[in-house]
Amino acid sequence: MTVNRRGAFGLALAGGAAAVLRPESGQASVTVPVSCPGGFPAHWKRGFDNQRIPDLGDGTFLNPLLSGDHPDPAILKDGADYYMTFSSFESYPALTIWHSRDLVNWQPRKAALTRNIGSVWAVSLAKHAGRYFLYIPVKAKGGDSIFVIWADHIDGPWSDPIDLRLPDNIDPCHAVGEDGSRWLFLSRGDRVRLAEDGLSTVGTVEHVYDPWRYPVDWVVEGFAPEGPKIHRHGGWFHMLTAVGGTAGPPTGHMVIAARSRSIHGPWENCPHNPLVHTRTKAEKWWSRGHASLVEGPDGDWWAVYHGYENGYWTLGRQALLDPVEWTADGWPRMTGGDLSRPLPKPKGGQVVPHGQALSDDFRTLDLGRKWNFFKPAADEASRASVADGVLSLTARGHSPADSPPLMLVAGDTRYQFECDIAVEPGVTAGLLLFYDERLYCGLGFDVERFQLHQYGTELWRSVNPHGRRLRMRLTNDDHIVTVDTSGDGGRSWTRFENGIEVSGYHHNVRGGFLMLRPALYAAGSGTARLRDFRFRAL
CATH class of the missing domain: 2.60.120.200 (Jelly Rolls)
Known part of the structure; x- marks a missing residue:
């Protein structure tokens, strides 16, 4: 690597060639091969500040979808637009909304939560009757709960947080039943009904689902059923759930599926469980789990979830994208394998520059989007x-x-x-x-x-x-x-x-x-x- 006094830097390539990248120019024009733990090939393209980006520019992409700490992805398809946000824990402004039109290239927009209400865990991002909602589980000294904020535009302004007074559950997922009823599905296989406006609960929390159990000799962090995500497809309500623990052994976290004809159950566990599971520590991505299904721009299907990069727990849980097909018996199946190789991009959709420059001339104060x-x-x-x-x-x-x-x-x-x-x-x-x-x-x-x-x-x-x-x-x-x-x-x-x-x-x-x-x-x-x-x- 060579650096000049004006901030441009050259990256030496095989055969002595070099690609010159300038922070102000945005995306890089080359794909740079580097080595990875375990010998995995990694031909990431380079973008702002030489950061790795997933889109290889040849019709394929290479995970991570969003590198660095982007855990518990909550994704929303809103017409031709996709919005996504992540657990932000103790960082504020919190819950930065990311935007894409092709599922691979993402740009940050604005932070939805500016007031510190505690450690923000896995949220649900939803749109209902023209209004956007964020359901936010919080760990705080004054007591744990789930809050909701809402906005009429994805960039806000977002409302003040409203406490739903749910102290014993995490990982809410907003869902709408076949009868129009609104619900929050919660960790441990529980749910609670929402009022028609989505800003309060009706009744008490009830247990509705017993998650699939993995074999007793698998090495996991703990059972920990969490992160339910509800999707309607092919006449079924599909529920994806994470089990096995979020961190700990690389082989712990996984994705399981269940389905029901009605939002009210009964729920049938998928005979092909688990859909995603890191089976050995030699794999490129560890502790893969907490998945959501999303329809691509051209009608194909994908899953977003998180995982730790082999050897780099320090980078946190990174966002990953996995292609999905539907089996003959109507179940989703992830087809990306261990995600160590380039995969075909989703078809269709508009490409935007991926990520953002981290270099800063301090002409503006970019709180929430960057800092x-x-x-x-x-x-x-x-x-x-x-x-x-x-x-x-x-x-x-x-x-x-x-x-x-x-x-x-x-x-x-x-x-x-x-x-x-x-x-x-x-x-x-x-x-x-x-x-x-x-x-x-x-x-x-x-x-x-x-x-x-x-x-x-x-x-x-x-x-x-x-x-x-x-x-x-x-x-x-x-x-x-x-x-x-x-x-x-x-x-x-x-x-x-x-x-x-x-x-x-x-x-x-x-x-x-x-x-x-x-x-x-x-x-x-x-x-x-x-x-x-x-x-x-x-």
């Missing part, structure tokens, strides 16, 4: 403002443990990001890889010293020779993290003495279902000013 705060206070957004290409970030707390950082979702296995940072006296600021308030790493500085962050702890280290302003660069190269600093705007760099290995910074060590994310932070008292944030996948 998110972690566990923000009610006034957290007031800490950040932009003017003349400068992000002003008011310091808070004593360290990243109590100073919510600004975070990005970066979905490549190797990447680098850098930024010009200036601090006032009393401020410590810098770059991080952030999992949560107890597990992060990176480097900060004040006007006198450097502060090393490792394993979620702080150590004051060597004297800072640059004073109040420097340029900092953090590289994550297959879980090996290095930090460099520059006092001359990036013309020359000095490697910080401590390297860090981060392959264990993930859910199966820490819990929380999160990912390791690039982040900016400012702690103490005063303001940090950040300029020219550049990101590139390597």
Whole structure:
């Protein structure tokens, strides 16, 4: 990889050729072969900031559909448009809506939830009688529940959250019966009826379905029936459910199916279960599950679900796309195998540029679509403002443990990001890889010293020779993290003495279902000013 001073970079190809990619130009024009754990071929095309994208430009695509942490996909077909959102947990603004017209190329739009109501788990995105609804399960200190918000346009404005007072269930799925009744199907095979307007419940939660059981000798995290998704097709109501646990062993999570002629049951388990299941840890995608069915632009059928990339729990659960066919006896069947190879794209639909640039000139403050705060206070957004290409970030707390950082979702296995940072006296600021308030790493500085962050702890280290302003660069190269600093705007760099290995910074060590994310932070008292944030996948 070569980098020039203007931000363009060349990627060496076989035979000495190179493709020049510029952050401002958008999509790349080449497909780049790289190696993967287990020897899987991976010919991802490159897009904004050299990030991998699924559309190979030759009528095929290669998973992941959306790289990085995009778990529990909730998808809605709305005419020629597709909308999708994901569990956002402790990140706010939350529930960014993504848009596509071909199921492969996606762009982020706006975040639907701006007020912190707790940790947001697997949601349901629905449209009924011309109105959009999001049913949002939340884990919070004040008690768990399911909320609903609604809007008359997908970009909002969305309503304030309404508490449906359902404390003991997660993973709602909105469904409409053959008689027009509205329901939320819930984890564990339960459901509850909704009022006609969808903004309150009627009656109590009832148990309606006993999920299929896998053989007792399968290695799983736990039974954990969750994530029901209801789809009507061919005169049947089809229910897809996740069992086996979300993380844990790579062979745990799976997709099972059941169907009924009526929304009221009885439900018949599919004789071909499970529809999706990672059978060995040698496969490209681990813990595959939590699937939804969706009709493609040309009338074909697909499933979206999530999985962990082999060797990269740190990237969280990534969104995957699997082609579906209907069997002679009327059941859905996934046909993409282990998803390690390119697959034919859905036919039809308009192609849009995929993803977004993570580099930022701070001409605007892109909260919700690009940047998110972690566990923000009610006034957290007031800490950040932009003017003349400068992000002003008011310091808070004593360290990243109590100073919510600004975070990005970066979905490549190797990447680098850098930024010009200036601090006032009393401020410590810098770059991080952030999992949560107890597990992060990176480097900060004040006007006198450097502060090393490792394993979620702080150590004051060597004297800072640059004073109040420097340029900092953090590289994550297959879980090996290095930090460099520059006092001359990036013309020359000095490697910080401590390297860090981060392959264990993930859910199966820490819990929380999160990912390791690039982040900016400012702690103490005063303001940090950040300029020219550049990101590139390597």
